[in-house]
Amino acid sequence: MSASEQGGMERHQYDVIVVGAGGAGLRAAIAAHDAGAKTAVVCKSLLGKAHTVMAEGGIAAAMGNRWPEDNWEVHFRDTMRGGKMLNNWRMAQLHAQEAPERVQELEDWGALFDRTEDGLISQRDFGGHKYARLAHVGDRTGLEMIRTLQQRTVELGIDVFMECTVTDLFKDESGAISGAFGYWRETGRFIQFDAPAVILATGGIGKSFKVTSNSWEYTGDGHALAMRAGAALINMEFVQFHPTGMVWPPSVKGLLVTESVRGDGGILKNSEGKRFMFDYIPEFFKSETADTEEEADAWYEDKKNNRRPPELLPRDEVARAINSEIKAGRGSPHGGIFLDIASRRTPEFIKKRLPSMYHQFKELADVDITAEPMEIGPTCHYVMGGVEVDADTQESAVPGLYAVGECSGGMHGSNRLGGNSLGDLLVFGKLAGEHAAKKVSGLGANRPAVAPDDVAAAATSAVAPFEVEGGENPYAIQHDLQQAMNDLVGIIREGAELEQALADIEALKERAKQMVVEGHRQYNPGWHLALDLRNMLIVSESIAKAALAREESRGGHTRNDFPKTDHEVWGKKNLVVTLNDSGDGVQLSEKPLPVMPDELKKYFEES
Amino acid sequence: MGYRLKMKLWRGDKSGGELKDYEVDVSEGEVVLDAIHRVQAEQAGDLAVRWNCKAGKCGSCSAEINGKPRLMCMCRLSDFEEDETITVTPMRTFPVVRDLVTDVTFNYEKAAELPSFSPPPRDADGKRRMAQVDVERGQEFRKCIECFLCQNVCHVVRDHEDNKPAFAGPRFFIRYAELDMHPLDTNDRRELAQGAAGIGMCNITKCCTEVCPEGIKITDNAIIPMKERVVDKKYDPLVWLGSKIGIRNKDTESRVPAKQGKAGHIKRPAH
Numbered sequence: 094m095s096a097s098e099q100g101g102m103e104r105h106q107y108d109v110i111v112v113g114a115g116g117a118g119l120r121a122a123i124a125a126h127d128a129g130a131k132t133a134v135v136c137k138s139l140l141g142k143a144h145t146v147m148a149e150g151g152i153a154a155a156m157g158n159r160w161p162e163d164n165w166e167v168h169f170r171d172t173m174r175g176g177k178m179l180n181n182w183r184m185a186q187l188h189a190q191e192a193p194e195r196v197q198e199l200e201d202w203g204a205l206f207d208r209t210e211d212g213l214i215s216q217r218d219f220g221g222h223k224y225a226r227l228a229h230v231g232d233r234t235g236l237e238m239i240r241t242l243q244q245r246t247v248e249l250g251i252d253v254f255m256e257c258t259v260t261d262l263f264k265d266e267s268g269a270i271s272g273a274f275g276y277w278r279e280t281g282r283f284i285q286f287d288a289p290a291v292i293l294a295t296g297g298i299g300k301s302f303k304v305t306s307n308s309w310e311y312t313g314d315g316h317a318l319a320m321r322a323g324a325a326l327i328n329m330e331f332v333q334f335h336p337t338g339m340v341w342p343p344s345v346k347g348l349l350v351t352e353s354v355r356g357d358g359g360i361l362k363n364s365e366g367k368r369f370m371f372d373y374i375p376e377f378f379k380s381e382t383a384d385t386e387e388e389a390d391a392w393y394e395d396k397k398n399n400r401r402p403p404e405l406l407p408r409d410e411v412a413r414a415i416n417s418e419i420k421a422g423r424g425s426p427h428g429g430i431f432l433d434i435a436s437r438r439t440p441e442f443i444k445k446r447l448p449s450m451y452h453q454f455k456e457l458a459d460v461d462i463t464a465e466p467m468e469i470g471p472t473c474h475y476v477m478g479g480v481e482v483d484a485d486t487q488e489s490a491v492p493g494l495y496a497v498g499e500c501s502g503g504m505h506g507s508n509r510l511g512g513n514s515l516g517d518l519l520v521f522g523k524l525a526g527e528h529a530a531k532k533v534s535g536l537g538a539n540r541p542a543v544a545p546d547d548v549a550a551a552a553t554s555a556v557a558p559f560e561v562e563g564g565e566n567p568y569a570i571q572h573d574l575q576q577a578m579n580d581l582v583g584i585i586r587e588g589a590e591l592e593q594a595l596a597d598i599e600a601l602k603e604r605a606k607q608m609v610v611e612g613h614r615q616y617n618p619g620w621h622l623a624l625d626l627r628n629m630l631i632v633s634e635s636i637a638k639a640a641l642a643r644e645e646s647r648g649g650h651t652r653n654d655f656p657k658t659d660h661e662v663w664g665k666k667n668l669v670v671t672l673n674d675s676g677d678g679v680q681l682s683e684k685p686l687p688v689m690p691d692e693l694k695k696y697f698e699e700s
Numbered sequence: 701m702g703y704r705l706k707m708k709l710w711r712g713d714k715s716g717g718e719l720k721d722y723e724v725d726v727s728e729g730e731v732v733l734d735a736i737h738r739v740q741a742e743q744a745g746d747l748a749v750r751w752n753c754k755a756g757k758c759g760s761c762s763a764e765i766n767g768k769p770r771l772m773c774m775c776r777l778s779d780f781e782e783d784e785t786i787t788v789t790p791m792r793t794f795p796v797v798r799d800l801v802t803d804v805t806f807n808y809e810k811a812a813e814l815p816s817f818s819p820p821p822r823d824a825d826g827k828r829r830m831a832q833v834d835v836e837r838g839q840e841f842r843k844c845i846e847c848f849l850c851q852n853v854c855h856v857v858r859d860h861e862d863n864k865p866a867f868a869g870p871r872f873f874i875r876y877a878e879l880d881m882h883p884l885d886t887n888d889r890r891e892l893a894q895g896a897a898g899i900g901m902c903n904i905t906k907c908c909t910e911v912c913p914e915g916i917k918i919t920d921n922a923i924i925p926m927k928e929r930v931v932d933k934k935y936d937p938l939v940w941l942g943s944k945i946g947i948r949n950k951d952t953e954s955r956v957p958a959k960q961g962k963a964g965h966i967k968r969p970a971h
């Protein structure tokens with residue numbers, strides 16, 4: 094088939110189309126199906142391979158299996174404080190309230206979590222959570238979660254279009270969602286979906302950074318699709334750099350080392366052997382953080398009489414501390430710092446609790462983590478920002494368009510706590526599926542129609558990279574974008590560098606217009622990348638623009654030139670990104686934070 | 701320790717193909733997938749290869765490296781001599797889509813046929829209780845990353861296309877075993893394991909266990925016990941493996957025969 098040929102367009106009708114088959118997408122599809130909607134899931138990779146499969150540590154849910162004093166109020170408070178109070182309070186509340194039942198439901202569907210001595214679901218410690226709260230399966234919790242949801246999806250007979258990429262959304266004249274457009278990766282042929290509800294569950298954006306724990310799929314497709322359809326993104330300046338990524342060998346640089354290593358007793362040391370986190374306890378967390386090694390170590394056994402070790406501060410704090418130590422010349426041989434569990438726990442304990450970390454270091458770095466420390470450093474991990482949605486329904490500003498999981502915004506504020514993503518996927522996936530199904534059943538026969546011209550335009554735009562002659566290879570453009578984002582929009586930011594980044598992105602956008610791909614449309618990664626790159630560029634621009642505007646430091650956004658957290662001005666509003674009028678760039682606006690009701694405010698009074 | 705690696709990569713599609721020679725710069729600590737990505741970025745932008753996690757966690761990047769079924773992301777270049785040519789071909793048992801990518805739909809269809817988990821009601825407080833020792837048996841099988849290397853290597857389907865309809869393969873024998881050993885499951889899957897899944901066709905060569913990147917003891921811990929279970933049911937329905945492993949004693953009393961699931965919901969493009 095030649096590049097321009099249009100032949101063989103498939104067309105399907107559904108009530109609800111879910112774009113993405115990670116935890117969020119699958120949970121949404123199950124809910125929509127259970128609510129009676131004819132539902133399909135569309136995903137870029139094979140079923141079961143989405144990012145969710147990589148999650149390691151666990152699912153945060155206040156089930157109280159280890160600490161009966163844990164409850165949704167404590168979890169809510171931890172989440173808001175972890176996000177430096179910028180979270181959408183209603184989302185944080187719903188999440189804390191509903192996560193326990195969502196986890197237990199997984200067990201009904203066949204998940205086998207690790208157990209407590211009483212036979213209940215075990216819960217482990219993680220940064221920023223007051224009590225041991227993460228339901229887990231060793232350090233492969235994401236695999237358990239996605240397999241369970243995948244098996245449930247298959248059992249229910251929900252249609253799954255796998256290795257099928259969505260590139261456009263359709264709306265009718267009234268502005269309501271009418272369908273989606275995509276291509277089969279295998280054949281390169283186009284496919285049209287007619288559906289009055291589309292749920293975006295496409296995950297994150299991390300592939301725009303050079304050092305990242307994210308895979309090729311994380312090109313911000315859902316973020317970009319939503320923006321192009323007229324929805325807004327919020328909190329895009331907040332990107333989480335996980336404190337512990339592998340630093341060596343170069344080929345695995347950025348690969349995640351789970352926070353469970355610290356949750357289970359691991360500590361951070363610099364080249365002088367010093368446990369340096371005690372030097373980096375911020376005022377905001379002083380009252381709840383141990384200030385001596387004795388107290389920190391005692392906490393693992395006795396949480397009532399001791400405060401948390403500083404290694405378990407929220408991720409933004411730990412990542413910045415590591416960054417400073419490396420900058421000060423106290424790093425490890427390969428430019429990281431040391432994460433040591435070998436000297437603190439027995440080999441048996443480590444292998445039982447952290448089997449895939451043991452395996453990962455052994456196989457990829459020749460390091461035995463039961464005998465020697467790991468070398469680690471910050472890595473781009475998660476985007477807090479995403480599609481702005483209604484907290485109760487997950488619907489965006491575009492009628493019929495929903496967003497859940499990592500591609501939606503608000504829940505995590507300026508910084509996400511570990512374990513809160515997997516909970517987020519389940520809680521909001523279910524809500525989105527239910528509300529989308531409800532919306533569709535309310536429409537009756539009155540469904541928004543897809544305009545044939547829009548379909549033709551989507552097809553033309555998708556094959557454009559084949560039409561260019563003598564242009565540039567998309568891999569080179571992607572490489573330069575990743576470098577620019579890493580160097581200029583990374584963990585520590587500065588006005589001038591952000592301006593430089595925006596200029597670089599403009600130049601890359603120009604180069605991308607002249608992108609060319611070789612070969613034909615069948616399973617052609619060069620072509621796939623060319624299409625994904627458009628999304629990466631617009632999402633990168635959103636991040637850089639919002640980062641330049643926010644003149645303070647908070648959570649996953651640190652400005653060298655504005656090191657303070659400014660509660661008076663910046664603690665009261667969100668930055669909102671939308672597509673500009675000409676459609677070739679983004680524009681910023683501000684929006685006040687939703688106001689928390691007084692009965693919830695009381696949880697924050699004493700601190 | 702950078703050097704120039706010689707590779708032979710299979711290029712082609714279902715109508716045919718050939719091994720093509722490539723030379724690419726590689727450096728210390730790299731894996732086969734890194735070398736392939738470099739070929740893709742610099743020399744062959746349309747080289748088709750599946751991958752996601754690059755950490756042995758998703759099971760996307762299965763292929764045959766110098767004839768051995770492996771994950772490309774976990775196969776270190778240091779396992780080979782620097783002057784050795786590394787040959788990478790797609791998994792042989794599944795139809796080629798393009799280059800190193802194969803059509804693994806077979807496995808998804810088999811998964812859909814499997815009867816699902818069927819639990820009793822929760823405890824009075826809304827929770828479920830299971831002992832760690834009891835869940836650990838199933839947890840071994842749930843480590844499976846669905847790389848399908850075991851399916852690829854099993855001679856029952858590798859050399860006999862016509863066996864495919866009647867044989868679920870090792871990946872799904874462990875799923876049968878997992879559900880069977882689940883401390884709470886109420887279904888009896890023995891007839892299906894024998895009939896629809898064809899566990900009887902397995903002659904315990906253990907090739908599947910040898911290639912499993914997760915180190916799951918597919919034959920010893922799943923297939924053999926399942927085979928014994930099937931036989932027990934046939935000849936003496938009251939005896940069950942449970943008496944050996946202490947999960948449950950009166951098997952047949954509380955279990956009902958499982959129903960086969962329905963395939964056909966995994967959509968693939970028309971050709």
Ligand SMILES: Cc1cc2nc3c(=O)[nH]c(=O)nc-3n(C[C@H](O)[C@H](O)[C@H](O)COP(=O)(O)OP(=O)(O)OC[C@H]3O[C@@H](n4cnc5c(N)ncnc54)[C@H](O)[C@@H]3O)c2cc1C
Nearest residue numbers: 113114115117137144145150151259296498499512514515
């Ligand atoms: C290594 C690692 C470890 C982690 N550990 C934890 C942890 O322990 N606890 C925790 O809470 N969180 C953890 N996280 C974060 C968490 O795993 C992710 O945020 C979460 O899994 C995202 O889920 P999702 O459903 O939103 O998206 P994903 O699981 O990423 O799924 C996205 C889906 O969208 C599809 N898709 C994308 N674009 C398109 C398109 N254009 N067309 C069609 N389909 C598309 C993809 O194919 C995929 O199916 C971890 C993340 C990483 C990377």
Ligand code: SF4
Nearest residue numbers: 854902904905906908
């Ligand atoms: S042991 Fe059985 S299932 Fe495994 S490879 Fe041999 S024949 Fe196939």
Ligand code: SF4
Nearest residue numbers: 844845847848850912
């Ligand atoms: S059992 Fe092992 S070899 Fe087979 S699919 Fe699972 S992980 Fe792969």
Ligand code: FES
Nearest residue numbers: 753754759761773
């Ligand atoms: S890329 Fe995930 S297992 Fe190799």
